[in-house]
Amino acid sequence: MSDYDEITNLMAAYGHIYDEGRLEEWTELFKHGSYTFLGKEFKGKELADWITSVSIRRAAKHINFNIVIRIEGDRATASSDFITAARDAMGVLKADIPEVLWGRYHDVFKKIDGKWCFISRVDEVDNEEAARKIWERMRVNAAVHVNRSADLYK
Numbered sequence: 001m002s003d004y005d006e007i008t009n010l011m012a013a014y015g016h017i018y019d020e021g022r023l024e025e026w027t028e029l030f031k032h033g034s035y036t037f038l039g040k041e042f043k044g045k046e047l048a049d050w051i052t053s054v055s056i057r058r059a060a061k062h063i064n065f066n067i068v069i070r071i072e073g074d075r076a077t078a079s080s081d082f083i084t085a086a087r088d089a090m091g092v093l094k095a096d097i098p099e100v101l102w103g104r105y106h107d108v109f110k111k112i113d114g115k116w117c118f119i120s121r122v123d124e125v126d127n128e129e130a131a132r133k134i135w136e137r138m139r140v141n142a143a144v145h146v147n148r149s150a151d152l153y154k
Contacts (some may be wrong), residue, residue: 001020003014003071003076003111004069004071005115006066006115006116006118007069007076007078007109007116008070009031010109010117011064011067011078011080011105011107011114011117012064013029014026014029014062014064014118014121015061015062015063016062016117017029018055018060018062018071019059019060019061019062020058021055023048023051023052024048025054026051026118027047027048027051027121029045029117029118030042030047030118031044031117032110032112032117032118032119033108033117033118033120033121034047034119034120034121035047035118035120035121035123036072036120036122037125037130038123038131038132038135039123043103049132050104053139054138054139055138059086059138060084060085060138061084061085062082062083062084063083063084063085064080064081064082064105065080065081065082066080066081067079067080068080069144074110074111075108075109075110075111076108076109076110076111076116077106077107077108077109078105078106078107079106079107080104080105080107081102081103081104081105081107082101082102082103082104082105083100083101083102084100084102085099085100085103086099086100086101086134086138088139099133099134099137100130100153101125101130101131101134102125102126102127103123103124103125103126103127104113104124104126105121105122105123105124106120106122106124107120107122108122109150122150131154
């Protein structure tokens with residue numbers, strides 16, 4: 001597989017893993033770096049604590065597009081547009097009243113031990129006020145669910 005394809009797969013895995021509620025695995029994507037959301041940079045345990053406090057399984061659906069990747073040796077950068085639709089406390093996407101974030105990811109990658117890894121992802125949200133409201137609602141929903149791995153569709 002080419003470096004370009006490996007990086008594209010890593011970018012896609014970010015959304016798939018988060019959307020499936022595999023939060024520990026999602027946090028591992030940033031073990032060599034950081035994730036920045038609404039101007040706050042998170043790393044390590046702080047990232048794990050934060051994402052767990054605002055997330056439940058199938059809390060969102062990420063769509064990533066307009067991807068531009070630049071590779072220089074064992075380092076790469078990428079920018080891509082995104083749309084993230086939030087679900088309600090029962091895990092349902094509400095088409096009639098969608099809660100949607102959109103913006104652009106700014107990524108830095110490094111090839112470590114033959115594998116491409118996130119060094120940083122900056123989540124640049126275009127509708128910051130809506131993002132703050134959605135994340136607060138998601139935090140409240142997550143607080144209700146003690147077992148975050150529960151399948152919300154059962």
